[in-house]
Amino acid sequence: MRDADRGQLSIPVIExxxxxxxxxxxxxxxxxxxxxxxxxxxxxxxxxxxxxxxLAEEPPRHGGATRLEEVSASAARFERERAALEERLTRVLPANCMFRVTTPHGTVGYPRPAGVPVGEATVPTAGGPVTVEVWYV
Known part of the structure; x- marks a missing residue:
């Protein structure tokens, strides 16, 4: 037998x-x-x-139940409130976010870039659905 010729590794070397x-x-x-x-x-x-x-809970600036009801009521009201809506969203959202609000009568905000993650929320109003989209700059 050749067992005596075999070497063995010591336990500390294996550890x-x-x-x-x-x-x-x-x-x-x-x-x-x-x-x-x-x-x-x-x-x-x-x-x-x-x-x-x-926006859904804020009182309207001129007429309607809420700010979103006001901007979705008619094209004339939307055009009148467009700048105020954009300013309000700029104050509400963090500085590193851009947004787009789509109403039945137009959009406010920035064009949505392709290929970026977007958060979205839709609020039903009497004038139609209003969708808020948000993404990082």
Whole structure:
């Protein structure tokens, strides 16, 4: 038998090798990072919902039940309130967000870019649905 010719690794050498592999695995994990869930769409939806809620609950500037009712009532009212609606949304939303509000009589805000995450909220009004879209700059 040739069993006497076989060498064996000592236990401390095996433990050291496992320890090195473990340390390298941890270092690689921190270096490459762990993917985290992207909450961008949920946050944008929350911004859009909050902005729509503020507009739906605010009193109108001239007539109607709410500010959104006023801007969706007619094309003339929408044109009269367009600048005030844009200014109000600029104050309500964070500075790093852009927006677009679509009413039955027109839109306020910025053109929606292609390929970016967008949050959206729609509020039904007597004049038709009003949709608020929000995205990051």
């Amino acid at each position: 050291a090798a496992i320890g090195v592999v473990l340390v390298l695995a941890v270092v690689v994990g921190f270096t490459l990072g762990v993917p985290h869930p992207d909450g961008t769409e949920r946050q944008l939806d929350a911004y859009a919902h909050d902005a729509a809620t503020v």
